[in-house]
Amino acid sequence: MAIRRRDFLKGTAVAAASLGLPRLARGSDAASVYDIERFGNARILHLTDTHAQLNPVYFREPGVNIGIGEMAGRPPHLVGRAFLERFGIRPDSADAYAFTCVEFEKSAGRFGKLGGFAHLKTLVDRLRDDAGEARSMLVDGGDLWQGTGLANLMQGRDMVEVANLLGIEAMTGHWEFTYGEQALRDNLERFKGEFLAQNVFLTEEAAFNDARAFDKASGRVFKPSVIKELGGHRVAIVGQAFPYVPIAHPRRFTPDWTFGIREEELQKHVDALRNTDKVDAVILLSHNGMDVDLKLASRVTGIDVILGGHTHDAVPQPIAVKNAGGTTLVTNAGSNGKFLGVLDLALEKGKLSDVKYHLLPVYSELLKPDPAMAELIGRLRAPHVTDWSEKIATPDRLLYRRGNFSGPVDELICTALRTELDAEIALSPGFRWGITALSGQPLTMEDVLAETAISYPETYVQEMTGSQIKDVLEDVCDNLFNPDPYYQQGGDMVRAGGLSYTCTPAGTIGSRISELRLASGKALIAGHRYKVAGWASVNGQQGAPVWDVVGKYLRSGRMLPERLGSGVTLRGVEDNPGIAGQG
Amino acid sequence: MNATTLPHPTRRLILQGAISVALIGLGNLPFGTAHAAANDKYPEEAFRQKSEADAIKALYGKTAEPSDKIKLDAPEIAENGGVVPISVTTTLDKVTSISFFVAENPSALAASYRIPDGTIPAVANRLKMAKSSNVVAIIEADGKLYSATREVKVTVGGCGG
Numbered sequence: 134m135a136i137r138r139r140d141f142l143k144g145t146a147v148a149a150a151s152l153g154l155p156r157l158a159r160g161s162d163a164a165s166v167y168d169i170e171r172f173g174n175a176r177i178l179h180l181t182d183t184h185a186q187l188n189p190v191y192f193r194e195p196g197v198n199i200g201i202g203e204m205a206g207r208p209p210h211l212v213g214r215a216f217l218e219r220f221g222i223r224p225d226s227a228d229a230y231a232f233t234c235v236e237f238e239k240s241a242g243r244f245g246k247l248g249g250f251a252h253l254k255t256l257v258d259r260l261r262d263d264a265g266e267a268r269s270m271l272v273d274g275g276d277l278w279q280g281t282g283l284a285n286l287m288q289g290r291d292m293v294e295v296a297n298l299l300g301i302e303a304m305t306g307h308w309e310f311t312y313g314e315q316a317l318r319d320n321l322e323r324f325k326g327e328f329l330a331q332n333v334f335l336t337e338e339a340a341f342n343d344a345r346a347f348d349k350a351s352g353r354v355f356k357p358s359v360i361k362e363l364g365g366h367r368v369a370i371v372g373q374a375f376p377y378v379p380i381a382h383p384r385r386f387t388p389d390w391t392f393g394i395r396e397e398e399l400q401k402h403v404d405a406l407r408n409t410d411k412v413d414a415v416i417l418l419s420h421n422g423m424d425v426d427l428k429l430a431s432r433v434t435g436i437d438v439i440l441g442g443h444t445h446d447a448v449p450q451p452i453a454v455k456n457a458g459g460t461t462l463v464t465n466a467g468s469n470g471k472f473l474g475v476l477d478l479a480l481e482k483g484k485l486s487d488v489k490y491h492l493l494p495v496y497s498e499l500l501k502p503d504p505a506m507a508e509l510i511g512r513l514r515a516p517h518v519t520d521w522s523e524k525i526a527t528p529d530r531l532l533y534r535r536g537n538f539s540g541p542v543d544e545l546i547c548t549a550l551r552t553e554l555d556a557e558i559a560l561s562p563g564f565r566w567g568i569t570a571l572s573g574q575p576l577t578m579e580d581v582l583a584e585t586a587i588s589y590p591e592t593y594v595q596e597m598t599g600s601q602i603k604d605v606l607e608d609v610c611d612n613l614f615n616p617d618p619y620y621q622q623g624g625d626m627v628r629a630g631g632l633s634y635t636c637t638p639a640g641t642i643g644s645r646i647s648e649l650r651l652a653s654g655k656a657l658i659a660g661h662r663y664k665v666a667g668w669a670s671v672n673g674q675q676g677a678p679v680w681d682v683v684g685k686y687l688r689s690g691r692m693l694p695e696r697l698g699s700g701v702t703l704r705g706v707e708d709n710p711g712i713a714g715q716g
Numbered sequence: 717m718n719a720t721t722l723p724h725p726t727r728r729l730i731l732q733g734a735i736s737v738a739l740i741g742l743g744n745l746p747f748g749t750a751h752a753a754a755n756d757k758y759p760e761e762a763f764r765q766k767s768e769a770d771a772i773k774a775l776y777g778k779t780a781e782p783s784d785k786i787k788l789d790a791p792e793i794a795e796n797g798g799v800v801p802i803s804v805t806t807t808l809d810k811v812t813s814i815s816f817f818v819a820e821n822p823s824a825l826a827a828s829y830r831i832p833d834g835t836i837p838a839v840a841n842r843l844k845m846a847k848s849s850n851v852v853a854i855i856e857a858d859g860k861l862y863s864a865t866r867e868v869k870v871t872v873g874g875c876g877g
Binding site for chain 1 (some may be wrong): 742791792793795801848872
């Protein structure tokens with residue numbers, strides 16, 4: 134611990150001296166990383182996409198996060214050293230470890246795990262104390278209830294208890310919807326904060342059948358916003374749920390609800406908050422994803438700040454976007470509990486005159502876990518901890534998920550699917566949650582669940598023609614690289630096992646994927662049928678849950694094959710700073 | 717959907733129901749509410765055309781110019797390609813018909829409505845879309861044709877972050 138502490142200090146002190154980052158400027162003691170200079174009269178703390186990771190985790194940020202068209206080379210589409218340069222972070226520092234993939238394994242040993250709700254609780258309480266009474270608020274951008282075996286088993290009930298103790302006052306959702314309406318409503322009964330979503334409406338059939346809604350006239354299923362008194366001013370928080378829930382997930386979970394970005398309804402609501410409710414500031418708590426938020430900020434007026442999530446981009450500074458009514462700041466606050474966004478507001482009558490924003494890495498080594506939260510986490514985990522702590526493998530390499538096209542975690546899942554289900558090709562979803570496991574450290578069933586725990590985990594084996602397979606790749610690739618962010622869903626490229634291909638991200642749908650080859654090197658033939666295994670299908674499937682398939686494969690003592698690599702050759706992005714080592 | 721164009725939401729839903737039925741292929745039957753005012757016969761030739769341009773030509777015999785007086789509402793990404801909610805309203809005067817074209821459908825013309833004199837020019841319907849496509853609304857007003865276009869993506873789904 135003493136050595137670690139010195140490591141943090143070294144990194145921060147040098148960064149402060151050379152680059153003058155305000156948060157790091159007073160580094161006489163490691164804990165002072167969290168001393169933030171007083172600013173303004175109100176503070177909003179923002180968590181997002183924690184994916185239910187109760188305890189601190191390792192999480193490697195992506196080495197590939199390509200932006201195309203207008204998004205090329207702009208945050209969040211910067212990785213590795215290009216990211217460090219853009220944000221003035223010193224390589225080799227604790228912040229470089231938290232925000233990028235640069236020398237991840239080496240730094241993991243020095244700086245340890247990040248996040249954890251007991252650590253977050255300590256940090257949140259301290260930052261709220263600093264702000265003063267009735268001057269702060271804690272909000273969560275969603276994906277709070279999903280991501281672990283425990284959360285999946287309890288359908289998010291564990292996280293509601295944790296959220297109440299942490300003091301979350303408002304949240305919106307994404308994976309929260311994948312437990313279905315009943316489980317969601319049961320959880321919200323227990324949740325002490327507000328669940329906000331301006332963009333979820335009853336379908337016309339459901340409205341006709343008089344289904345439950347917050348507001349029958351508009352058909353809004355949930356409360357769209359809440360007004361909070363902060364430092365003597367009125368601040369509106371508007372919720373924006375993930376716009377594509379029934380498309381990205383099985384429709385059966387939300388049959389009565391229709392989503393979408395709903396720009397027009399949002400504009401009307403913001404105008405009403407400004408003109409009728411006379412609020413002093415409007416904040417959008419968004420699960421759109423950063424590219425979508427950046428576009429939305431250029432088109433919708435009257436929003437001061439968008440506190441964003443979904444795309445798991447840890448962006449240290451807000452991006453200012455001009456629109457017809459002024460400027461909107463857009464943030465994105467990373468994932469897995471690694472970061473806490475701190476938005477300090479200087480509020481005046483009818484306006485927000487200035488803000489300061491910090492995205493604080495939650496260094497578990499620097500924060501004393503809050504005893505009450507630690508006790509709650511222990512109690513929630515207790516019934517399952519023995520079952521899930523069994524060591525089932527020891528990885529021979531770093532296992533991480535993030536990256537536009539592939540990562541060792543998904544290579545492992547695809548290999549397990551192909552082997553256990555005897556398929557030529559495996560397809561695995563491009564999720565962005567899931568922990569990182571270090572080489573040589575024991576891997577448990579709990580770790581496997583942290584990569585796979587969803588409410589539709591059933592595996593499948595089916596025959597697909599070569600052209601169907603290409604169509605799937607083209608379709609998902611367009612969700613990732615469509616030049617118009619409103620046509621993107623977030624998430625990464627579907628992972629392919631036993632299949633290599635060339636991808637031209639700047640192409641158009643139908644022309645991005647080429648040179649598809651099987652593991653044998655043979656070209657994929659459009660009219661041939663291939664045996665394909667997969668999981669997380671939006672159609673109902675009957676196979677064993679994917680975690681059992683992966684668990685079985687690992688228990689047999691096998692890991693990844695010698696030859697590693699995504700099998701994806703990229704074309705036309707040679708200078709793109711969204712690829713580590715480039716740009 | 718614009719609740720202000722018709723006073724009773726229930727009535728609006730019933731009207732939409734009627735329109736959906738018409739789209740499923742009872743084309744030769746009288747259209748009831750939506751088509752009641754039309755006295756010309758079913759535009760068989762236009763519905764048979766593959767491309768959008770040919771269908772517009774067959775239906776109207778002329779070409780349209782884009783107009784910012786048309787508000788075409790459509791989802792960016794369809795939640796269900798089988799029933800994509802598309803609606804149109806306009807501030808153009810003397811509207812006599814409103815038609816919808818899905819460029820990539822096997823036959824581009826999806827629906828055509830006669831707007832009787834004195835009717836608010838607002839139509840909401842659900843179109844079946846096989847794949848991602850431009851959706852074009854054509855409005856005939858005072859003898860001229862105007863258009864608005866939106867891209868609607870139909871995706872296989874899955875793989876959300």
